[in-house]
Amino acid sequence: VTTLAVLCGGVGAARFLRGVVSAGLAPDTTAIVNTADDAVLHGLYVSPDLDTCAYTLSGAIDPERGWGLAGESWAFMGALARFENVGRHNGYAVPTWFNLGDRDLATHAYRTARLAQGATLTQVTAEITEAFDVPVRLLPMTDGHVATKLTISDGESIEREVDFQEYFVGRRHSVPVTAVRFDGVEGAQATDAVISSLRNADRVVIAPSNPIVSIGPLLALPGLADAIDRNRTVAVSPIVAGSALKGPADRLLGELGHEASVVGVARLYAPHARWLVIDDADADLADDVRASGLEPIVTSTVMSTPEIAAALAHTCAGAPA
């Protein structure tokens, strides 16, 4: 039996974890999930990456959108629009750009109530995954507070720092970014559960998530990177043929001075991982990956079927192939 610890963002990681389940590795897998995208909206604590992983693994996810619950309704969002004008006149920009489905709200309500009672996010996450029958253990990276902040440059090159969700959802990640930082990360720490799952894992996997804003906060968290044994760690490139399958990873890499390719990913992960799984489409860059300090594993990484996802999970668990 191979024990896995998987560093996770949202959608890409969730699909990889579904492969872990298909591969029969779920009982021995711990997913360590980015929480620097978490936000308090309307007083409710929203944890997008944890929820995307939980909903995907429970089968409750909306398969078209890739986030939120299937069969969702939007009456809350519709009713919220009524307050937009009066909010604006009183200095409150009602976040109507962040879609919270009526059913999804129940998850945030439960989480918010339990956190208010003093439960840790680790504990509440265990409860939510129990309620959703999630077959993989999900851990938030920290019980502390870390918040990704991005400096964006607007049309007339005026720079402004915004929260992750305003960038990602509010601006649909379509504005130039000149800097990223993880507010509070120095004072936060990886939980004991995170550290021990990393130490005990036969393989640590860096899921095919955004290296900057999903995996970045995890690796920046005091204690976390040190608990990773590079020689047992395999990363999966989220960049295929120079593009991110979803989200702004390619664009962000370029804007922040990295190469938007498997080679750029290799350079970022070289201090932390021994292997980099790259797609067949990038086979011609295998030597450049090796030159960047990682052993390339070339295979199908585009998880368009459950079989491909399961094979990818097996590849990571068994590296070197």
Add this chain to the structure above:
Amino acid sequence: VTTLAVLCGGVGAARFLRGVVSAGLAPDTTAIVNTADDAVLHGLYVSPDLDTCAYTLSGAIDPERGWGLAGESWAFMGALARFENVGRHNGYAVPTWFNLGDRDLATHAYRTARLAQGATLTQVTAEITEAFDVPVRLLPMTDGHVATKLTISDGESIEREVDFQEYFVGRRHSVPVTAVRFDGVEGAQATDAVISSLRNADRVVIAPSNPIVSIGPLLALPGLADAIDRNRTVAVSPIVAGSALKGPADRLLGELGHEASVVGVARLYAPHARWLVIDDADADLADDVRASGLEPIVTSTVMSTPEIAAALAHTCAGAPA
């Protein structure tokens, strides 16, 4: 023009205020609303009496239920059920007994977000009533925290103190009550807006609301009762022929040692009001009301049509008739 200040609970007061609107008195009326029933549920600040007044006056209320919004959906509540078991196993009783409609949640979300920004409940209430186009000025009785607590006695005469909403909604106000107190009332105070609207009113009206748990907190609030000029104050009995039209006022009066009749109401309000409006059905008790220290006004008080409600509002504004 007669300026009115109306002390209000929920449903009964809201119907009276609708009469005020029909009577053309809305522009000169301030409603001062009980907030001791307010609750934080799932991290959201819920203000039942303020919302019942706002929704009723805007025409958004569900006319069948008498609370919440018309055309409401309940996806949130349905999804919340998923968390009941896991909550219970972890010491959290998910309040699935308190129905929050999907659209109604937007009001609580807006209120919660604005309070978190530091706005007062008075300010947020003004914003919500603006968003709902409410034609009467609504004021919460206080910007402080007051919470009604009831001592209930369970089947085997074990006494236990519960919050108002657990009694009223959770237990459907069908358990014996042995005591009522207003937690925090000594440290709270009526707002300046409340005090000045009471001082400036030509008539103060005590709406046909529950004398114990709706009007009780208002009169107990430091500064509020003192701002009421008894000689300009008219109360409307919420008890008709010994029964409350809605809610537990009759039962509560009896359980707490009062008479469940217009005479019991008269005794409670004698220190604060000069007139008591009683229904034609109670005409035979007019002398007993007078003996209790209030001048009886006998008329139709069951607001089954807009015309009756408007006439009742006119009666109160013009007392003595």
